Amino acid sequence: MIKIPKNVKGLIFDLDGTIANTMQNHFLSWREAVSPFGIDFSAELFKSLTGKPREATILKLNEQFGTNMDPATVGKVKGDTFKKMVHQTQEISIVADVVRKYHNILPMSIGTGSTRNGAKKTLEVIEMSHFFEIVITANDIENPKPHPETFLKCAALMEINPTDCIVFEDGILGMQAAETAGMQVVDVNEYFEMEFTV
Structure with missing residues (x-):
């Protein structure tokens, strides 16, 4: 199980490659x-x-x-x-388990580069829509990752200071965005090996 530091007050998740194996x-x-x-x-x-x-x-x-x-x-x-x-999309269990564990314990949101429709569909397929009231997508921002806007919007809507948030990410640009926002980062690649086959 991925450990959440005690000082963290809000969880932000990227979607593709983080919660959903898309x-x-x-x-x-x-x-x-x-x-x-x-x-x-x-x-x-x-x-x-x-x-x-x-x-x-x-x-x-x-x-x-x-x-x-x-x-x-x-x-x-x-x-x-x-x-x-x-x-065909399946959840990435090591991260999805964190979502289930902290649901109704800590505020959670999604910050994704996906479109609103794409994110909605993915969450439905992996049956996790009900965990997230706050979903920030490419349709909701001006500046995509590595700009921190996506994650700062998540923090603002959760009403949590960015420095008290932790971001779960698989992408380099997303990790840069989280660090620029002053947030802690969990690199999910350390827990889950992504395979690409042609």
């Missing part, structure tokens, strides 16, 4: 969306972009590979492909 599906969806443009979307590339919203990811890939992908069109392919796989 990363393989995201990875395959991205491969499908960008392969027509000659991009070999590797696991390493994916990990470096984890936590970025869809449009920002496509713009970054354009910059990196000299492509001219339209964020709306390519983003739709990615989203549609992911939707077809979402029903």
Whole structure:
């Protein structure tokens, strides 16, 4: 079981790759969306972009590979492909167990780079919607991770000082965001090994 330090007053969870094991599906969806443009979307590339919203990811890939992908069109392919796989999503038990243990004990929220609809669907599939009244998504912020806005909004809505919050994250950008916000961080990769297969 992941231990929560005694001084922590609020828990913030990333969703994809933290509570929900969606990363393989995201990875395959991205491969499908960008392969027509000659991009070999590797696991390493994916990990470096984890936590970025869809449009920002496509713009970054354009910059990196000299492509001219339209964020709306390519983003739709990615989203549609992911939707077809979402029903296969399972919880990441080591983190989901923390959610269950601290439900009604400490305030909890979700801070995700996912869209509102995507996050809602994922939480429904893993049957965890009822644990979270506060869900901050890409639709609720101006500045995505590694900017701390997502997590600062979570803390504000929980009415807890950022320094009293702990963030559960799997992505480098999310961990940077949490640290910038002055929060403690649990790197869930230390507890759960993510596999990517093509």
